[in-house]
Amino acid sequence: MEYVVEMLKIRKEFPGVVACDDITLQLAKGEIHALLGENGAGKSTLMSILFGLYQPDRGTIKIRGKEEKIANPNVANDLKIGMVHQHFKLVHNFTVTENIILGIEQKKGIVVDRKGASKKIKELSVQYGLNVEPDSLISNISVGMQQRVEILKMLYRDAEVLIFDEPTAVLTPQEVQELMRIMKDLIKEGKSIILITHKLKEIKAVADRCTIIRRGQYVGTVDVKETSTEKMAEMMVGRKISFGIEKKEATPGENALEIRNLSVKNKVGVMGLKEFSLDVKCGEIVGIAGVDGNGQGELASALIGLQKSESGEIFLRNKEISGLSIRERIENRVSHISDDRQKYGLILEYTLDENLILKKYYREPYSIKGMLNYDEIHRYGEKIIEDFDIRAGRGGETTVRSMSGGNQQKLVVGREIDSNPDLLIAVQPTRGLDVGAIEYIHKRLIEQRDKGRAVLMISLELDEILGLSDRVAVINNGELVGIVNAKETNEAEIGLMMTGIKRGEADEDQIQ
Amino acid sequence: MKIRFNRDYLLSLIAVILGLIAGAILMIVTNNNPFEGYNYLFRGGTMNMQRIGNTIATATPLIFAGLSVTFAFRTGLFNIGASGQMLIGGLCATAIALNVSLPKILLLPLMIIVAFIAGGLWGSIAGFLKAKFNVHEVVATIMLNWIAYWTVYYMVPLYLKAEFLETESRRIPSEASLRIEWLRDFFDGSYINLGIVLAIIVAIIVAFILDKTTLGYELKAVGYNRTAAETAGIDVNRNIMLSMGIAGGLAGLAGLSLYAGIATNMQIGVLPMQGFDGIAVSLLGANSPLGVFFAAIFFGLLHSGKGFMTAMTGIPPEIADTIIATIIYFAATSVVVDRFLENRRKRRETK
Known part of the structure; x- marks a missing residue:
């Protein structure tokens, strides 16, 4: 096999950790090669080495059979290696053309030759079916198109090896389909692709081979067609895991939460949530699906009281709560798992024990007459650590900052669930967690539902929404698009709704 | 928790040593x-009971001011207004x-x-502005320092004027002074006063509030x-x-210990430097009450010993101030030292 990129026995050490330990990755010409691993497995480090951001301590890199030293990203560019970063690196008030030529501007006399560049971009866009308008402003185009601009940027620089770092995280399902098609087109044109991801479904859909790494160690390279998803997951995590979320039929009771025409302003003062209405019953999980930044944050903030609503009402068990303070809502048994645990959920400098009492430190027995009762706090900590299987080096006295992300999240989940909520608001409860922790937290959420509690889950992961929810409410641009039964829908329908097309309308559109 | 504290103290100690080394270099250069020089500097602060007493007395307002800065800092606030708060506390x-004549045992608590x-x-004005209008507390406290300064400037001559001098208040009667006879006698006529006892009690209370109460839990x-x-x-x-x-x-108490302990009246037109030194004390004391106590004593030692050093050696007293400044510098940049230690530890572990 002819390899364009060979990374042989790469080792990279950071003070105290071995990020990559003898990892080998060989990219054949014209293939899509997936790089699979959990968060912190060393995927990014390995790619940063290939891109010239880090120097390996040991090992060799061969590009087109020739050994190379990639001292910095410019060298990588010269070797025709390009990278689409997870967070796009675009100037928002520049046009597509200006962004693409930034740094390699062709000049006509002393002025930048925009026209010529624009023409070349148009040609590339047509050649690869990218459908990008060279003269649009970045701030006016969709996230999916911004990503295609990033791809064009590499093509414009004649890149032959394209690295995609978690490219689907910000896309709707339809945009993901589109991206997959583009990637296949790129291969046909002779490019080679490395796809960094932890989503097995995508690997199965587009990749030819897959290299799996775990905790900085090379696990193996497999042929995707001949390997089952379960096998790849097992190689990634290092143990068997159960797929699919098992749950019983929901037995919804009366309404626990009623949201009536709720409008909330976003950070820049514009209505982020508009006239939003939704019911959540006891004993059911309602999932909110939508592309990031379409009003989910405003909804969650308004429900927990972090943000004032402009109009509308929120009823919790028939009691209007929109005028209550955050603490009053907590005392009315509203629990909240935040999508950003380090910012909203935890005091990182506090110990595990101290974080567990963050919402009830002022109540007996955790404190008596204004004095903290450390014995009781510690006993409570031990109970939660055991109940929720939190692993921490020094038990309840571990500083939370030193705990892993998964265990920090278990701490938050444990604290919120243990307070016996009537309403549990879970915002991306498994964000950034590995497969094992995700599995665990999903189980606990379903357990809450089965205990007759109302769960409102906001997530960007459609699999999670479809797997856990009983009903799915789709949100677009701050408005409720529709509510569907999780069992009677599929990814395609929700994906369409996420773009703002209502149910029923969708069919007509497709017919046309 | 405990390990972290020890580490902070170690960093402070390193800052002190580096400061002393820098001072030594300056002495050699001059x-x-x-x-x-150091011999006389430390002997100047410790060689007899009177000097020890003076060192402690000098340190007393610094302890209060340091506690004040520390307390605010633990809540994420930077109190640069300790000077103004000292003035207002001292003025009242x-x-x-x-104006009140009571026996000492009642007058002092009052x-x-x-x-x-x-x-x-005075301090909560800045707190109010921050909470209600998001005015940064650094700006508010600095301005309040000057408002306090001019308030004293206006109030003292108007209501508390001394018999002959316009620029200072009358001397407070001995019933109202924190100085007490047996303490003074024990320390051979030093101006040590009850302020130190109060400072120790208050430091313990502050530590207790921060570590053991729900209030401290919330504030932190x-x-x-x-x-x-x-x-x-x-x-x-x-x-x-x-x-x-x-x-x-807490800064108000610093003012009390200064104007009714070390001094016997208030002068106008002076912004007490102890309020600013309190920031340094808090920094060197790693924002813990115990650390603040020792840092303040150390600063008190340097302050009260520098005159003796100058008299005996001809080293300018500015050297002592430079040492203090250098120590503050190293305490403020202790992050660098911390990272150095951390890297060395990690390197040793991986070997």
């Missing part, structure tokens, strides 16, 4: 013998001292309470992560006002 305590409340109210939570504290239902604005209030009160 053609002086650093061993001789002096007013009581000059003055303590008044100084605390007055400084506290707000200081470490405001957003998370708010999300957990803690009233952040109330805590900001309360924290600035208590910090102001």
Whole structure:
């Protein structure tokens, strides 16, 4: 096999950790090669080495059979290696053309030759079916198109090896389909692709081979067609895991939460949530699906009281709560798992024990007459650590900052669930967690539902929404698009709704 | 928790040593013998009971001011207004001292309470502005320093004027002074006073509040992560006002210990430097009450020993100030030292 990129026995050490330990990755010409691993497995480090951001301590890199030293990203560019970063690196008030030529501007006399560049971009866009308008402003185009601009940027620089770092995280399902098609087109044109991801479904859909790494160690390279998803997951995590979320039929009771025409302003003062209405019953999980930044944050903030609503009402068990303070809502048994645990959920400098009492430190027995009762706090900590299987080096006295992300999240989940909520608001409860922790937290959420509690889950992961929810409410641009039964829908329908097309309308559109 | 504290103290100790080394280099450059210089500097602060007493007395307002800065800092607030709070606390305590005649055993507690409340109210103005209008506390406290300065300038000549001098208040009667005879006699006529006893008690109370009470838990939570504290239902604005209030009160006590302990009256046109030194004390004391106590004593030692050093060696007293400044510098940049130690430890571990 002819390899364009060979990374042989790469080792990279950071003070105290071995990020990559003898990892080998060989990219054949014209293939899509997936790089699979959990968060912190060393995927990014390995790619940063290939891109010239880090120097390996040991090992060799061969590009087109020739050994190379990639001292910095410019060298990588010269070797025709390009990278689409997870967070796009675009100037928002520049046009597509200006962004693409930034740094390699062709000049006509002393002025930048925009026209010529624009023409070349148009040609590339047509050649690869990218459908990008060279003269649009970045701030006016969709996230999916911004990503295609990033791809064009590499093509414009004649890149032959394209690295995609978690490219689907910000896309709707339809945009993901589109991206997959583009990637296949790129291969046909002779490019080679490395796809960094932890989503097995995508690997199965587009990749030819897959290299799996775990905790900085090379696990193996497999042929995707001949390997089952379960096998790849097992190689990634290092143990068997159960797929699919098992749950019983929901037995919804009366309404626990009623949201009536709720409008909330976003950070820049514009209505982020508009006239939003939704019911959540006891004993059911309602999932909110939508592309990031379409009003989910405003909804969650308004429900927990972090943000004032402009109009509308929120009823919790028939009691209007929109005028209550955050603490009053907590005392009315509203629990909240935040999508950003380090910012909203935890005091990182506090110990595990101290974080567990963050919402009830002022109540007996955790404190008596204004004095903290450390014995009781510690006993409570031990109970939660055991109940929720939190692993921490020094038990309840571990500083939370030193705990892993998964265990920090278990701490938050444990604290919120243990307070016996009537309403549990879970915002991306498994964000950034590995497969094992995700599995665990999903189980606990379903357990809450089965205990007759109302769960409102906001997530960007459609699999999670479809797997856990009983009903799915789709949100677009701050408005409720529709509510569907999780069992009677599929990814395609929700994906369409996420773009703002209502149910029923969708069919007509497709017919046309 | 405990390990972290020890580490902070170690960093402070390194800052002190580096500061002393820098001072030694300065002495060598100016053609002086650093061993001789340091010998006289420390002997100047410790060689007899009187000097020890003076060292402690000098340190007393620094302890209060350091506690004040520390308390605010643990809530994530930077109190640069300790000087102004000292003035207002001192002014109100002096007013009581000059106008209320009570036996000492009643008058002193009254003055303590008044100084605390007055400084506290002054501090909570900044807290209020921060909580309600998001005015940064650094700006507010700096401005309040000058408002306090001119308030004293106006009030003292008007109401508390001394018999002959327009620029200072009357001397407070001995019933209103923190100085007491047996303490003075024990320390051979030093101006040590009851302030140190009060400072120790207050340091213990502050440590207790921060570590053992729900109030301290709330204040620290707000200081470490405001957003998370708010999300957990803690009233952040109330805590900001309360924290600035208590910090102001502690600075008010610093004012009391200065104007009714070390001094016997108030002069106009002086912004007490102890308020700013309190920032350094808090920094060197790693923002813990115990650390503040030792840092203040150390600063008191340097301050009270530098005159002796100058008299005996001809080393300019500015050298002592330079040492203090260098120590503050190294304490402020202790992050660098911390990272150095951390890297060395990791390197040793991986070997």
